[in-house]
Amino acid sequence: MFDFGNANEGQRKAIAAAEGPVLITAGPGTGKTYTLVQRAIYLIEECGVKPENIFIATFTEKAAKELITRITNELSNRGIVANINEMYIGTFHSLCLRILKEHLEFTRLRRNYRLLDAFDQQYMVFQNIHRFRNIPEVEVALPNGGAWKQSGAICNYVNNLSEELVTPEELMADADLSIAALGRMLKEYRNVLTEGNLMDFSSIQIETYHLLCDHSDILEKMRSKVTHIMVDEYQDTNFIQEQLVFLLAGDRKNICVVGDDDQGLYRFRGATIRNILEFPQKFADGECRIIPLVINYRSNSDIVDFYNKWMATTDGAKFKFRWENYRFDKKIEPHEQTTLHSPAxxxxxxxxxxxxxxxxxxxxxxxxxxxxxxxxxxxxxxxxxxxxxxxxxxLAHFLEKNHINVYSPRSDMFFQRDEIRLAIGCLMLMFPRYVQGLENGDYTFLQPEHLTYYRNCIMTANEYLTKPKNIELLKWIRRRGKDHVALIDTTDYAYCGLMYQLFEFQPFAGILDTEMDVGIVDIRPARNLAKLTQIVGKFEYLHRVDVLDAGKYRGKRRIDQNTEMLFNLYFRLLYDGGITEYEDDSEYAPSGCVxxxxxxxxxxxxxxxxxxxxxxxxxRKNTNDLMMQIEDCYFKRPAFEPYEVTxxxxxxxxxxxxxxxxxxxxxxxxxxxxxxxxxxxxxxxxxxxxxxxxxxxxxxFDLKLIKAVNIKNTYSFTSHITVYETCALQYKFYRELEFMPVRANAMLFGTLVHETIEDVHRAALRHEEQTITEENVSRWFDSNYVSLTKVEHTYLAGPQREAALKQVLRYVERQHGDWSQIQQAEVDVSLVKSDYIIEGKIDLIRGEGDTVEIVDFKSQRKPDMVKDREQLERYRRQLHIYAHLVEERTGQKVSKMHLYYTGEDDGVPTITYPYTKSAVEGTMTVFDDTVYKIMKKDFHRCAKDPKVCNACDFRFYCRGK
Incomplete structure (x- = not known):
């Protein structure tokens, strides 16, 4: 018999409702997550459903991580061994990305596409605003104001239209000029995405929907994989998400949706409450089970009574609206009545x-x-x-002034923080021509608030620099300023590189010294400096600024032009939009802060x-008249809630x-x-x-303590262990604090070889061996090169490209047309352990039956076994990790592990290691030890290799210590 633990009657029904459509209405504090976890366990333990057949969509990545952690812990407690890492758990967006990645060749996307966040999306439109302004009649749809405001409006339109599956062609055929203009706007926007190999958040779901609709074989494959679907926070789903759920479920109809219609908050993102309210009507009468969870375990009964009353007393004459059929009739029940005399x-x-x-x-x-x-x-x-x-x-300033720390990462205080104003001020002072332009009032388009802010930054920096103890920093900034004014060629750095040089001096060095185990307010300045490097690094990437260049463009030196663009455009737009500060998924209520x-x-x-x-x-009304008109005519279903009461x-x-x-x-x-x-x-x-x-x-009152967030972190050999072993201090800065490295020349050659070999393997896995010809391989190679150069902004000389293609063709030739042993390629593998999740990416798994071999490709000549033994030892340990993951994940026995050197001309291109259980276990023990050091935030050890230090962005910081 299944152990339901302390589940109440409603929860037990929900947990055991394993087949067919199920709607679980879960009021606040009624154990929704507990029920979801136990239902997943019930499917695995009681119904024999494999984890890889379960699909759980959540509203946030944090919720997904918490579910994974809780499910794995519960399985462990019950002594059940399961490949939980195969389960589809994530947000709709992350799950769609996973499906797209597995079938990329069937989409409009090419490899190395770039995913745009909200700011990136608006900035991309802003950079192409002339294309949209040239659309006939478009001014009818766009608001008055500048290009940035119009770019925001365009993004809102295209996101809304896309997620409702409205096509440009439908709108372009409309007699209404403004609607036709919106259609052309949507078409132009999609052209920009395709040309740049870009994808925004709304198109992630659209691409997945069309992939499944247009390729019945892929849809059937997904349906055979996914037998049971659960969707959390269903009240916050939109139209396209509902379509994806029903598309994947097919005739099985094993859909369990969980949510609270009274907490539907995301209409502004396209969510519709109708999805949860109409869910039972999608099936035959009585087919969908509706299971309410109404017993609240969170709150004092006074609080439960209060919010019950809040919902109930709206239905009357005073507020002139009624809920009618727009919410499920319910009353939340407290799990116990308060015995306090004071009201809660x-x-x-x-x-x-x-x-x-x-x-x-x-x-x-x-x-x-x-x-x-x-x-x-x-x-x-x-x-x-x-x-x-x-x-x-x-209020936040008042409390902090009175020694009560406030945690408010979304209050847009980033640009007001002392460390940011000082850093920006110091950066500006290194460009005297720009500062002079500010003083002379040359930048007339800047608003008073921008001018005031920049002048405050400069004043903050000057006040700091005039103190005697900071004379060395002052001298250094003046030297840099003179260099930039007199520059006639190029530097070997850009803006981000200047920031890293700045870290040699106080107070920046002191901020970077901060230990990682202190409170969130103490670590905030270091995280903000890291965020600033991300911002400056992104600017350099988008505008292809690798060095400061005195060459002229349109009559102005590029160094001056780019500096003005950085401060007068990029920083200004970010300042207006606001920047959120760091939020830690594992600690939503940091200790020591309200x-x-x-x-x-x-x-x-x-x-x-x-x-x-x-x-x-x-x-307040929050509707757009033009969108309401389009909704009436072109949305796939009529409006649900009456406009006048929404x-x-x-x-x-x-x-x-x-x-x-x-x-x-x-x-x-x-x-x-x-x-x-x-x-x-x-x-x-x-x-x-x-x-x-x-x-x-x-x-x-006996106040409860904040509940610890139960989330396991993920670690890999290459991204974590190797970085930590090389330099623990580098790990602190790059991995923990997330400083952005200065963009060095990308490993374009190696990536190009790897990706084209992967194309070869994918063709073999599709049983299309006949397509692996020199002509097709060259075509795949060229396509990968184009997409890589778009994203990396760097290129290979002709002879290098020829050498890279030659490596791929030589690999193909050596296989003599026999691809029969290939089992999987570019395999993302992960394994949930008791305290963390380990992951890796394996280039190739080949073999027969239950015995497999692992291959890792290196796009270079075979190394010297003696001179390069340290490098080879690191590669060997990496292969051990992969072997461990494969055996634990699949149960297959790994017999051999290979390093395949595609740059080897004549000799044997492989180095082969036998699988030895004791050696693998030894590597895993070291892996565990290193992870626990990372988890303890032990970041004091520095690199001992001068080559590592000379190539590190933080060499200036270390030099100043």
Whole structure:
């Protein structure tokens, strides 16, 4: 019999509902994740479903990692051995990327495509804005304003249209000029993506949908693989995601969706509540089981009663809207009734005086601390409609001034941090011509806020540099400034390289010295400097700036032109859009800090004490008339919720989500004035007892501690172990803090050889051996070269290209047309261990039956077995790891491991190692030891090899120590 543990009746039904369509409506705190985990275990243990046949789509990568960790831990507890790493678990986007990667040759994409985030997408449109502005009648669809604002509008249109599967051709045929213009805009946008081999987030899903629809054999293969589908947060899915779910499920209909219609918050991203509400209607009457989870284990019963009342009292004359069929009728039940005399829902207000409000919040936090009930500031979370509002940032500054750290990574404070203003100021001072242009008012297009910010950065730097102890940094910056003014040729560095040189000096060296085991506020400056290198590195990549160059372009030196572009364009756009600071998936409530979160951001979280602000908020219409017109005519299904009430639905769901985050104490807080709280909160707010009331006793509350996030990190031999063993300090900077390395010449030759050999192997695996001809190999080679040069911005000379192609053709020739032993190529393998996940990528697995051989390709001549023994030993250990992964993952016996040197002309191209169990176990023991050192954040050991140090970006930092 299956052990259901402490599952309640509703959870047991959900766990055991293994076949057919199932809808699990899971209210806040009702054990949704626990139920999902146990249901996966039930499928594996009780129903004999293989992990690789299970598909679980989550809303965030963090949720996916947590599911993997919890499922593997539970399997281990039950003594079940399973290849959990084969399970499809991830966000819709990551799962679609996996499917696309497995079938890339059947898509419009070529190898080495670049994935655009939201800023990249808008910047790409911005760089091509002339193409969109040339579209006839396009001005009807675009907002007034500059190119950047119009680029944002274009992105919104194309994302919305794409995810609703609206085609350009449909819109272009419309008699309405503005709709036809949108169609041409969508077509032009897709042309830009195809030309650049680019993909945005919406097209990930579109490409996957078309791949499955257009290739029935691939769809059938996926359906045979995926027998059971689970979708978390189904209320936040959109149209294309629903289509993908039903497409993959096929006639089996083994779809289990989990969610809470009352927490549907992502309409602005195209999500529709109809997916969860209409799910049962997609099947025959009675075919879909609906299983409600209503027992709340999170919150004090007063809090549960409060948010139940919030949802129920909307249905009446006062607010002039009714839920009707737009939510499932439900009432969340607390798992136990409170025995406290003090209410768990109270208010905390300042009376028309911000300073008083700040002082009351500070007093409340200090009283909590003094009572002994608050063990850590991270037990407190403030929830706002926006954490970027000046009123919110003012409160954060006040608390920090009074020694209460605030964790608010999405408050757009990045550019205001001291270390960032100083770094940008120092960087500017190294380009005197640019600074002079600022002083002379040459950049008239800059807004006053940009000019003020840049001048503040320069002032911050000057104040720092004029202190006697910083004279060496001042001298160095002046030298660099003179060099750049007088430059007549090129430097051997660009902007990112200058930043790394800056790290030789204080305070930057001191910031980089920070240990990794300190609090998040202490490590924040180092993470922000890392973020700055990412920003500058991305600019250099997009604008192909490898060095500073005095050559002239359109009458101006390139160094001056690029410097103006960096500050006046790229930084300015990022400044306007705001930059989020580092967020750690493994710790959503860092110790020692109160959290400032948006309500959207807090979804899925829980905190012992929650203060909900933004009580002046009112329901607001958020629709676009042109898109509404298109929705009526071209969306694949009519509108669901009535337009006139959607703003009320969204408003109530938003605050329901906010109120239900609280475990022990929920506080509504505001600075009361004529507009605050708004009429929508006034009645419930006025009924609440104040924290100032003598009858309210903080000492009654036993506040829970923040629940540890259970996530296993992933480590590989090449990306982690080798880096750490080479230099632990490099590991700290590149892997932990995520500094961006200065772009060196890419390993273009080796990558080109590897990718073309992979094309050969994929043809063999498709049983298309007849296509492996010299002509086709050359064609694959040329295609890979084009896509690589687009993404790497570097090229090979003619003789190098010929040598690379010759290596591939020689490899093909040596096989004599026999590809029968190839089993898998470019195999991503991973294995979940007790404390971490190990992963690797194997070039080739070949063999017969249960015995296989592993091949790793090297695009060079065979090395000297004596002189290069250290390198070969490292390669041998890498092969050991791969052998371990293959045996543990598949159960196949590895007999041999080969290094294949494609650059070897005449001799035997391979070095072969026999599989020895004791040697593999020894390598794995060292791997484990190294991982545990990394997990302990032991990053003190430096490289001993001068070659490593001379090639390291941090050589200036180390030199200054």
């Amino acid at each position: 829902v109270v208010k905390l207000a300042g009376i028309d005086d911000t300073d008083e409000w700040h002082e009351k919040i500070l007093r409340f936090i200090n009283d909590l601390k003094a009572s002994g009930k608050l063990k850590d500031y991270n037990q407190i979370a403030f929830l706002f409609n926006s954490v970027k509002h000046p009123r919110v940032t003012a 959290s400032f979160l948006t309500i959207h951001q807090s979804k899925g979280m829980e905190f012992p004490v929650v203060l909900v602000d933004s009580l002046a908020n009112v329901p 703003k009320y639905f969204d408003f109530w769901r938003l605050y329901y989500t906010a109120f239900s985050r609280a475990q022990d104490l929920l506080i509504l807080t505001c600075c009361e004035d004529k507009r605050t709280p708004s009429n929508y909160f006034k009645d419930i707010y006025e009924e609440l007892q104040s924290v100032d009331n003598p009858e309210f006793d903080l000492r009654e």
